[in-house]
Amino acid sequence: MNLLVCVCKTPETTAKISFSDNNTKFNPEGVQYIMNPYDEWYALVRAIELKEKSGGKVVAINVGPASNDIVIRKALAIGADEAVRIDGEPTSPGYVAAQIADYAKDKGFDIIFMGKETIDYNGALMGGMLAAHLDIPFFSHASALECSDNEVTVTCDIEGGVEVLSTSGPIVVSASKGMAEQRIPNMRGIMMAKRKPLNVVAPVDYSENTSVAAYGLPSEKAGVKMLDPENMDELVRLLNQEAKVI
Amino acid sequence: MAILVFAEAINNKYKKASYEAVTYGAKLAAMSQTECVAITNGDSSVAGQLGVYGAKRVLSFSSDAMHDGQALSAILTKAYGDVSANTIVLADNSKSKSLIGRLAVKLGASYISAANGLPDMTAGYQVSRGVFSGKASATYSLQADNKIISVARNAVGVEESGAAVEAEAYTPDAVESKVKLVEVKRVEGVVPLPEAELVVSAGRGMKAPENWTIIDELADTLGATTACSRPVSDIGWRPHHEHVGQTGIAIKPNLYIAIGISGAIQHLAGVNSSKTIVVINKDPEAPFFKAADYGIVGDLFDVVPRLTESLKKFKAAQ
Numbered sequence: 001m002n003l004l005v006c007v008c009k010t011p012e013t014t015a016k017i018s019f020s021d022n023n024t025k026f027n028p029e030g031v032q033y034i035m036n037p038y039d040e041w042y043a044l045v046r047a048i049e050l051k052e053k054s055g056g057k058v059v060a061i062n063v064g065p066a067s068n069d070i071v072i073r074k075a076l077a078i079g080a081d082e083a084v085r086i087d088g089e090p091t092s093p094g095y096v097a098a099q100i101a102d103y104a105k106d107k108g109f110d111i112i113f114m115g116k117e118t119i120d121y122n123g124a125l126m127g128g129m130l131a132a133h134l135d136i137p138f139f140s141h142a143s144a145l146e147c148s149d150n151e152v153t154v155t156c157d158i159e160g161g162v163e164v165l166s167t168s169g170p171i172v173v174s175a176s177k178g179m180a181e182q183r184i185p186n187m188r189g190i191m192m193a194k195r196k197p198l199n200v201v202a203p204v205d206y207s208e209n210t211s212v213a214a215y216g217l218p219s220e221k222a223g224v225k226m227l228d229p230e231n232m233d234e235l236v237r238l239l240n241q242e243a244k245v246i
Numbered sequence: 247m248a249i250l251v252f253a254e255a256i257n258n259k260y261k262k263a264s265y266e267a268v269t270y271g272a273k274l275a276a277m278s279q280t281e282c283v284a285i286t287n288g289d290s291s292v293a294g295q296l297g298v299y300g301a302k303r304v305l306s307f308s309s310d311a312m313h314d315g316q317a318l319s320a321i322l323t324k325a326y327g328d329v330s331a332n333t334i335v336l337a338d339n340s341k342s343k344s345l346i347g348r349l350a351v352k353l354g355a356s357y358i359s360a361a362n363g364l365p366d367m368t369a370g371y372q373v374s375r376g377v378f379s380g381k382a383s384a385t386y387s388l389q390a391d392n393k394i395i396s397v398a399r400n401a402v403g404v405e406e407s408g409a410a411v412e413a414e415a416y417t418p419d420a421v422e423s424k425v426k427l428v429e430v431k432r433v434e435g436v437v438p439l440p441e442a443e444l445v446v447s448a449g450r451g452m453k454a455p456e457n458w459t460i461i462d463e464l465a466d467t468l469g470a471t472t473a474c475s476r477p478v479s480d481i482g483w484r485p486h487h488e489h490v491g492q493t494g495i496a497i498k499p500n501l502y503i504a505i506g507i508s509g510a511i512q513h514l515a516g517v518n519s520s521k522t523i524v525v526i527n528k529d530p531e532a533p534f535f536k537a538a539d540y541g542i543v544g545d546l547f548d549v550v551p552r553l554t555e556s557l558k559k560f561k562a563a564q
């Protein structure tokens with residue numbers, strides 16, 4: 001199988017978020033970056049598992065500047081065979097989807113994997129956009145994916161349950177928890193990654209129609225009210241009369 | 247011009263999220279002096295009800311490809327043209343996640359998912375949403391003439407501003423679906439976590455899975471849905487679908503009760519938009535207290551049964 005996995009770089013999960021330039025820019029100072037967990041733990045690993053089972057290759061793709069190479073090398077260390085970086089500034093999911101679509105359109109990928117969302121912008125938009133460009137089905141928030149002969153069966157998370165769907169042609173799928181088990185790269189993988197190909201391609205033109213104008217931080221909580229652990233009647237009273245939630 | 251709202255019916259019933267989407271569409275139509283038109287897969291016996299929330303027209307279609315985002319998107323883009331819409335509004339849920347990106351590309355539209363309020367039209371067209379897993383918000387500027395907006399829970403709530411209308415039958419072009427629905431599995435009886443107003447959540451402080459009976463009793467008494475921290479679902483004490491947080495489900499219920507959960511930043515990222523947070527922890531230094539509205543320092547094995555008793559008394563008195 002010919003598999004493409006979209007991977008991106010996000011601030012590490014405990015990163016302190018702040019903004020600069022009058023709240024119009026994300027402030028990267030002191031922020032450590034990681035591969036987006038859904039991409040790394042679920043999308044990438046499931047693609048590698050499929051390749052291990054039925055052969056083929058796994059290509060990792062990222063849209064971003066050269067500083068993203070650390071994330072791409074990690075994908076290679078975990079087990080992708082080769083990688084592509086589209087050398088553009090990933091300003092929006094629309095931009096990223098247009099770039100990846102242009103790259104993938106004539107490469108005959110059977111499945112294009114990605115994470116269900118990035119943990120920074122939480123858009124969950126890229127997959128549907130990519131599928132629209134390629135005019136193929138998109139399965140979002142998939143927690144399982146099985147292939148047999150000519151059929152792909154995908155289990156997608158829906159509110160309060162799952163929907164099991166199947167199709168035959170090429171697809172785009174976004175991975176959520178359950179799709180695979182996280183793999184930690186070993187020394188051999190890290191060494192081999194250095195020798196795997198990482199092709200850099202130029203971006204195509206894209207005209208942006210949606211952009212961030214400003215950022216804000218949530219207002220602080222008024223402060224916690226500490227209650228007597230012996231007196232839960234008081235908590236119930238407050239939930240009812242003050243917070244009005246029960 | 248019109249605002250087209252997609253109001254999904256499941257088993258010919260609407261969830262609150264669909265009424266919220268129509269409410270949002272109606273308010274948006276009022277702001278931009280246009281009309282709110284709802285399009286729905288609910289049949290004529292239920293669809294007209296959407297008028298109550300402000301839809302001036304309701305188009306009702308039937309399709310056996312509701313599970314296929316590609317087919318559904320074709321129906322919606324066709325209707326978009328038919329009613330001369332310039333905006334599509336939908337509820338932010340699993341259905342919109344499979345649709346919104348495709349609609350944005352097909353219509354060359356500006357887009358925002360999980361908008362947490364109405365647009366500000368004083369300078370351009372700006373809409374806000376949560377980013378960095380609830381640690382910040384961002385205001386997006388939507389520049390294209392066509393726009394797609396999915397609406398987060400409680401962004402505008404549900405408001406009755408009209409009256410039921412006669413639904414019009416809408417016949418979409420025949421679409422051939424490439425996707426087969428094998429089966430739908432839903433947990434019956436409980437409100438799904440993403441939709442729950444009341445959530446009782448527990449973590450590693452529970453010590454062992456068999457201790458969850460006190461959590462279940464509290465949740466049953468409240469009519470709440472249960473959730474858990476990540477390590478607890480990772481070791482298999484609780485099912486995966488209960489895992490909330492940055493890498494699990496993000497929720498914003500009215501009430502979130504966190505029991506024996508330390509309040510790690512990745513956990514908070516999924517729950518800090520809850521309206522009211524109660525934290526029960528034996529460690530007064532637990533970071534969760536900083537994010538809480540009400541805090542109780544104590545042993546959960548004493549406090550939780552006591553809380554259940556108090557709630558039972560309260561319910562009985564009502």
Ligand SMILES: Cc1cc2nc3c(=O)[nH]c(=O)nc-3n(C[C@H](O)[C@H](O)[C@H](O)COP(=O)(O)OP(=O)(O)OC[C@H]3O[C@@H](n4cnc5c(N)ncnc54)[C@H](O)[C@@H]3O)c2cc1C
Nearest residue numbers: 449450451475476491492493494506507508512513528546
């Ligand atoms: C990349 C990444 C992503 C992550 N994503 C998530 C996520 O999405 N969701 C998530 O939850 N975590 C996530 N985590 C894990 C997170 O960092 C914490 O490790 C986790 O939330 C801790 O779970 P906990 O609070 O149940 O356990 P602990 O941190 O062990 O806390 C247990 C708490 O119980 C209290 N306690 C113990 N006994 C009692 C008692 N008898 N009575 C009262 N209180 C008691 C203790 O004081 C303590 O505060 C992630 C971590 C990483 C690195």
Ligand SMILES: Nc1ncnc2c1ncn2[C@@H]1O[C@H](COP(=O)(O)O)[C@@H](O)[C@H]1O
Nearest residue numbers: 006063090114115117118123124125126
């Ligand atoms: N710059 C990027 N390069 C490659 N893939 C990306 C990029 N940005 C997002 N993705 C992929 O798209 C998924 C969903 O992103 P989003 O729609 O932005 O939440 C992520 O989990 C990644 O797999």
